[in-house]
Amino acid sequence: MDFSKAIEMIRKSNKILIVSHYDCDGLCSAKILSTALKKENKEISVRIAKELSKKIIEDIEEKFEKENFDLMIFSDLGSSNLSLLPNKDIIIFDHHMPEKIELPENIVQINPIVENMELCGAGVCYLFASKINNNQELIDYAIVGAIGDNQAEIGENRKIVLEAEKIKRLKIEKGLRLFGHINRPLHYSLTYSKLLPLKDCSEVVQFISDLKINLNHSGKIKSYYDLSKEEKERLFLGIIKERIRNNLDPTNIFSDIYLLTKQPRELMDALEFSTILNAFGRLEKFDEALKLLDGNLEKLEEVMTIYKRKLATYLSWTTENINNFQQTKNILFINAGEKIDENMIGTITSIIINSCTNKKIVVGLAWAADGVKISARSRMPEVDLNEVMNKVCEKLGGKGGGHKEAAGGKIEKGKEEKFIKLFAEEIKETIFN
């Protein structure tokens, strides 16, 4: 990736408007760019966007003109909307599939996909930041962005991971395959991990105490991270024994934990950090998210409580109705209408495909203010969701795209049934229901 043109544009400008995507990767991109550019004495303003519609781009252009900005940077978005972008000096740092038009002259685009590479948006921003100055400490956010987009082990992201380990900002440990290593009470993370064939929390608490592990840690409940080496060993052995006894594979219980050594405890586990940023984004707490990234943890607990409550409500609605949803042999359609917040339909489809169904593709549809938000997840290697979503949404006058295993789109309200039919046809199946 050649950053020279982008650097030249940065050197010439003073007041820069950064427009970034609202998910973990986008928020991390905004953090990296704004920190690095402030260091260069640029005046910076950040705008977080869920998507780039015509209306949003008009808003951005108006702000740009009114407040006399001289450069616009898009991060973790922009490439798929090239023809909508205004005729101003623009830099794009993105890793989404570019719109298939000739790149307008006013735009400098840095997109690893164009060069057949894989790197998350925050990774692109980090490489750029490290070209303009010493910005090593920003590597944390490149890693969190990659984890948020589920690609830390892939392509160029891997190189950044190795660099972070080398400068000791990242430590990768083998640990139990569960979520919330540092900040979740152990019995919760164990219960949700499904590592144990036990039904509920109280059985897990009993299991832990049978192993002579004291969950109490000066009035607070221990997390996985709080266990001593000996306690961890007892826990590993206990889980392995329990799994063998129940005829479950005892080998598949570990995963890598990415520990950001310089972050506060709340944000030290990169996976927890990415979940937090996604939660802030989906609740549209953009200012709070940027403050969190600047080290202000005041709102963390409050926002996460709201998020967990919402997620639990949506998830129980989905699982209660799962047998009534339209489905084919391979696809489950969660046509949620107003039952699920459009910002969270993607999370729900991810959870459902990972732990609540044997279907190979899950598609969620939820009402948004300006149409129906669609989110699809696939674990069928022969399917390219980016292509399918793009084609089907466009047929219905909407827009869609993304990645091979995860893609999204938007169509007009009332076209849900047509979408479902066309989508199933595109995957070449008939709807039985």
Ligand SMILES: [Mn+2]
């Ligand atoms: Mn991204």
